Amino acid sequence: MANPKLDERSWEVAKEEELLQLWKQEPFRFTKDSGKPVFTIDTPPPYPSGSWHVGAVAHYSLIDMIARTMRMRGHEVLFPFGLDRNGINIERTVEKKFNKRLHDFDREEFIQLCREEMERQSRIYTNLAMRIGFSADYEDYYYETDSPDYRRVTQAVFIELFRKGLFYRGLRPNFYCPGCRTPIAEADIEYEEIPSKLLYIKFPGKNGDGLTVATTRPELLCACRAVIFHPEDERYTEFEGATLIVPPHGQEVKVSPHPAAKPDFGTGVAMICSYGDTMDIQLFRELSLEPVAAIDERGLMTEAAGKYAGMTAMDARRAIAEDLEEERVVEKAESIRHKTPICQRSGDPIEFVLTEDWYMKQLEILPELRSVVDQMRFYPRKHRQLLLDWMDSLTIDWPVGRKRYYHTEIPLWYCRDCGEVLVPEPGPYYRPWRDPAPFESCPKCGGTEFQGEEGVFDTWMDSSNSNLVACLYMRDMEFFKDHFPASIRPQGRDIVRNWLYYTLLKSYTLLGEKPFEQVWVSGMGLDATGRAMHDSLGNVIDPVPILERYGADAFRFWAATETNVGEDFRISEEKIAGSGKFLTKLWNVARFVSSFSEVDVGDDLAPSEQWILSELNRLMEDCLRGYEEFNFFIAANRVRDFLWNLFAPHYVEMVKFRAYEGEAGSVYTLHQVLRGMLRLMAPIIPFVTDYIWREVYGGTIHTESLPSPREEWDSKLRALTPSLVDFNSLIWREKKKRGLTLKEEISGVALPKELMPFAEDLSRMHSIKW
Ligand SMILES: [Zn+2]
Numbered sequence: 001m002a003n004p005k006l007d008e009r010s011w012e013v014a015k016e017e018e019l020l021q022l023w024k025q026e027p028f029r030f031t032k033d034s035g036k037p038v039f040t041i042d043t044p045p046p047y048p049s050g051s052w053h054v055g056a057v058a059h060y061s062l063i064d065m066i067a068r069t070m071r072m073r074g075h076e077v078l079f080p081f082g083l084d085r086n087g088i089n090i091e092r093t094v095e096k097k098f099n100k101r102l103h104d105f106d107r108e109e110f111i112q113l114c115r116e117e118m119e120r121q122s123r124i125y126t127n128l129a130m131r132i133g134f135s136a137d138y139e140d141y142y143y144e145t146d147s148p149d150y151r152r153v154t155q156a157v158f159i160e161l162f163r164k165g166l167f168y169r170g171l172r173p174n175f176y177c178p179g180c181r182t183p184i185a186e187a188d189i190e191y192e193e194i195p196s197k198l199l200y201i202k203f204p205g206k207n208g209d210g211l212t213v214a215t216t217r218p219e220l221l222c223a224c225r226a227v228i229f230h231p232e233d234e235r236y237t238e239f240e241g242a243t244l245i246v247p248p249h250g251q252e253v254k255v256s257p258h259p260a261a262k263p264d265f266g267t268g269v270a271m272i273c274s275y276g277d278t279m280d281i282q283l284f285r286e287l288s289l290e291p292v293a294a295i296d297e298r299g300l301m302t303e304a305a306g307k308y309a310g311m312t313a314m315d316a317r318r319a320i321a322e323d324l325e326e327e328r329v330v331e332k333a334e335s336i337r338h339k340t341p342i343c344q345r346s347g348d349p350i351e352f353v354l355t356e357d358w359y360m361k362q363l364e365i366l367p368e369l370r371s372v373v374d375q376m377r378f379y380p381r382k383h384r385q386l387l388l389d390w391m392d393s394l395t396i397d398w399p400v401g402r403k404r405y406y407h408t409e410i411p412l413w414y415c416r417d418c419g420e421v422l423v424p425e426p427g428p429y430y431r432p433w434r435d436p437a438p439f440e441s442c443p444k445c446g447g448t449e450f451q452g453e454e455g456v457f458d459t460w461m462d463s464s465n466s467n468l469v470a471c472l473y474m475r476d477m478e479f480f481k482d483h484f485p486a487s488i489r490p491q492g493r494d495i496v497r498n499w500l501y502y503t504l505l506k507s508y509t510l511l512g513e514k515p516f517e518q519v520w521v522s523g524m525g526l527d528a529t530g531r532a533m534h535d536s537l538g539n540v541i542d543p544v545p546i547l548e549r550y551g552a553d554a555f556r557f558w559a560a561t562e563t564n565v566g567e568d569f570r571i572s573e574e575k576i577a578g579s580g581k582f583l584t585k586l587w588n589v590a591r592f593v594s595s596f597s598e599v600d601v602g603d604d605l606a607p608s609e610q611w612i613l614s615e616l617n618r619l620m621e622d623c624l625r626g627y628e629e630f631n632f633f634i635a636a637n638r639v640r641d642f643l644w645n646l647f648a649p650h651y652v653e654m655v656k657f658r659a660y661e662g663e664a665g666s667v668y669t670l671h672q673v674l675r676g677m678l679r680l681m682a683p684i685i686p687f688v689t690d691y692i693w694r695e696v697y698g699g700t701i702h703t704e705s706l707p708s709p710r711e712e713w714d715s716k717l718r719a720l721t722p723s724l725v726d727f728n729s730l731i732w733r734e735k736k737k738r739g740l741t742l743k744e745e746i747s748g749v750a751l752p753k754e755l756m757p758f759a760e761d762l763s764r765m766h767s768i769k770w
């Protein structure tokens with residue numbers, strides 16, 4: 001090879017580090033007054049905890065491709081990077097480290113310990129984001145959800161919505177995790193099949209026959225308020241309106257028909273108590289029953305449970321079952337597997353507890369929210385249904401309070417004299433548990449003593465404002481007015497029901513608008529056999545050594561080619577390593593092309609040039625169609641296929657003789673195709689493309705635009721691609737068969753008529769003697 005501009009024989013991972021340094025001086029900073037149309041990305045703020053999941057790192061690589069695509073489509077991209085730092089996870093880490101429960105710490109001290117731990121973990125995440133080339137503006141648009149600046153937004157949004165009447169305090173059935181010792185939202189629950197005991201308990205009749213009720217929750221007998229059977233279950237029709245006596249507590253309950261009863265579960269007769277499941281909650285509301293709090297906020301049985309008061313629900317279940325067996329009211333006991341709600345964070349079975357708490361109204365707003373969903377564009381479109389299905393499944397309003405410390409404080413005070421709730425002005429960051437009340441006197445009674453709220457917000461109350469923060473809410477309201485809703489929300493499929501849903505709920509109730517124009521939902525990263533990665537399974541892949549070994553570009557290229565947008569993807573080191581081969585191929589071809597000085601040539605191109613340029617046109621059309629949909633799978637696979645199966649083996653081989661002779665048309669075309677491929681690949685593999693571009697063409701590729709097809713490059717010759725590929729393959733096979741090397745002369749082959757335009761190039765390529 002004559003003097004290639006790319007000196008090195010191969011692409012090396014170490015060059016990525018050099019580029020990262022360059023990108024710091026020539027950064028992807030957001031320039032508000034560039035005059036370009038602004039594109040705002042509501043970047044998901046990751047929650048730092050331990051090492052970053054390799055699937056998440058792949059997910060963020062893809063999100064970065066959205067930003068780079070939009071820059072190369074002429075937009076000024078506001079691409080923030082934030083960390084979600086509030087919450088129970090970090091609290092648990094500190095609790096574990098000191099082997100002490102949160103409520104046994106001094107609150108101030110505990111917060112300090114969480115902050116220190118968080119700082120340490122945060123650095124791992126930010127460094128890794130930078131390492132994969134995540135091109136956010138880390139200088140001016142970096143945020144942390146536990147900072148005073150962010151928390152004051154969370155509080156201000158709450159205050160605005162509070163004034164609109166969207167929050168109420170109520171004694172409501174609530175999901176409660178005995179492990180985390182806090183109420184949790186429906187979105188934090190998963191269901192698991194758990195073995196349990198189904199007891200058939202005889203309820204005597206007050207004035208006649210009794211009925212046998214099957215239940216897995218005998219500890220809730222004290223809270224039983226009704227008994228139901230299915231209206232079409234003729235075994236029990238005559239019991240409608242009868243009164244039963246609930247053992248062992250003795251309260252009286254009415255029997256009524258209700259379609260919620262399942263004739264084939266147990267005896268077909270079910271007790272309704274506060275609360276065994278969400279169905280109970282619904283029936284209490286529907287039948288206007290007075291709920292009994294059987295389990296308190298600590299997960300212990302209340303006075304209502306009589307002699308079982310003070311026991312944990314589990315202990316009470318066992319004790320009552322034993323007592324009932326002794327009293328011979330248990331007809332039989334069956335071992336079954338029962339779908340049980342589990343805390344997503346700690347894995348504890350959930351209790352339904354009556355708690356006095358702050359709720360955000362959501363059930364009554366759902367019909368309006370549905371129409372807002374229709375105004376947003378989903379990629380892929382089918383994932384829109386995940387959001388709608390979740391909205392259909394909601395049964396209670398959103399309990400937003402938590403009894404924890406390392407969260408945003410609920411900004412409220414209460415009048416000590418009359419109990420009036422006092423709401424401060426939006427703006428500052430409030431800590432009512434330690435700050436003096438910002439009020440002179442109670443507007444209701446004139447009292448001057450106030451009690452600050454001790455509770456904090458569910459962390460989704462913070463992260464559901466990320467789209468506002470991305471659009472500079474409360475920071476630059478003029479900009480916000482012009483650029484809200486955010487352009488796109490990229491996120492994982494697993495948090496549609498919380499992050500996506502709550503952001504929709506908050507933005508709509510606050511501003512009457514959709515939260516973003518577009519939603520991009522990616523699938524989940526699984527191991528090579530399709531299982532989720534868990535420490536317990538031993539299948540976790542640490543992304544740090546992978547990046548050290550293969551580099552960010554190989555990782556990113558793998559992430560793009562692995563799976564179509566929205567589908568789950570399987571992660572294996574082998575495949576990531578395999579992506580490195582594509583980079584090598586690209587490097588080799590670029591190095592070859594770089595050995596010819598680029599020339600400007602008019603339209604006098606030979607048929608081979610006309611053919612490959614029209615194929616380049618088609619490649620650009622396909623890739624742009626992919627980029628239009630933020631589908632990097634299409635672009636990455638198309639370019640790989642083009643480079644590997646068309647450009648390198650066919651075109652380059654056909655014309656390299658002419659290029660060596662300095663023939664302008666072939667040199668021009670080699671460079672045009674290289675330029676095209678590099679620009680098409682720059683959003684996906686930003687390192688190697690930028691390096692080659694700088695060396696061969698000068699300047700950074702990241703200020704170029706995506707290439708578009710050129711009309712003068714369209715050619716009918718494109719239709720000959722299959723026949724050309726077939727012919728070349730035939731010759732290669734034939735030479736092999738005859739024991740000839742690729743360079744050796746071959747004779748006795750016929751050129752298909754349609755390939756006549758390429759006759760000269762083909763005969764030189766294969767040394768054909770016609
Ligand atoms: Zn829990």
Ligand SMILES: [Zn+2]
Nearest residue numbers: 415418442445
């Ligand atoms: Zn008062």
